[in-house]
Amino acid sequence: MTDHDAIVIGGGQAGLAAARALRTHGLQPVVLEAGAEPVGSWPRYYDSLTLFSPARYSSLPGLPFPGDPEHYPHRDEVIDYLRTYAGCLDADIRTHHRVDTVTRDDGVFTVHGAGTTLSAPVVIAASGGFSRPHRPALSGLDTFTGTVLHSSDYREPSPFAGQRIVVVGAGNSAVQIATELADHAHVTLATRTPIKFAPQRPLGRDVHFWSAAIGFDHLPIGHLLRTPPTSPVNDPGRYRAAVHAGRPDQRRMFTTIEGNEVVWPDGKRETVDTILLATGFQPGLSYLDSLGALDTTGHPRHNRGLSTTHSGLGYVGLEWQRSFASATLRGVGRDAEYVVKRLPLSRNAARAKCCQPARA
8 A cells, every 4th residue: 555646756847747747647646846846946047047948849748838939938937837837737746845765665665755754656756867966076176275166056147256267168058157257257168178059040940940840859869878969059149259259268178276276288377266167967866876776876777767677666857868858848748758658557537637738
């Protein structure tokens, strides 16, 4: 006997998509969210964050993103959208419920948290592929006498006015943050390889239009990639120009750090106030450690979101879980449906009452 049909760990976009898929298939899941609201990590992202995908391509199943379909939603719009989605989902969503560990006995999972123990035959880990900041082992970083931040700690540029800053990274967040900071400070982008830019609107249409048109978003190739490719920086026109103008400038990665100085590949040394690591995130799934469901790097052992170690355990929201779009607003719904269809479910008569697919 179990407490629930299914337990979803994480109440952000992946968890909400998983809950909807479970409801659509007749289950009554409980969603456990560590934060104060079922909006995932979005409130912790930097203030100026704007999606690189238009609203038309930034929706969860059953609820189109509001406003002009061609506008690029701001961070706060995404938060409001997720609040609305959670409110109409007709699911048992419990906030301030952090999961510490998951165990399994005789086919039943037990989820343990502070003062909470719940059981179910099915668990979907949807705490996101971006919940644990990745801090690379850079030579001398641990002894740097200046300030070290991860992009997850950055909010807005005013506290850094007049500083000498090195931003480590070559992705969208690195370039967006470095360009914003460059109006207030002397900023360098330190990268191992040259930054690759891609026009955001080739031939007058957003790149996501072309990705959807050729079917790239839907290609289930994530499980075939040993090392997922690095995505180019989506450039609406200002980022490539800013880097080429030296605001920020780009240099090859420094070789080491000594005290408050970085040493560049040509041997030159430079005093730096702040090193900002825009080096991405890793899955935050440590609550599955005791199950043996993770590999030595903390990544789940899975095939397209289905655990290869435990029947009844699924994942939603991992980067390249099935496709290029897997960890995005537009992609988690497809992955959630794929996973839920293949889990061993005991269906009830319930059906999702809202967030139904919009009719044309």
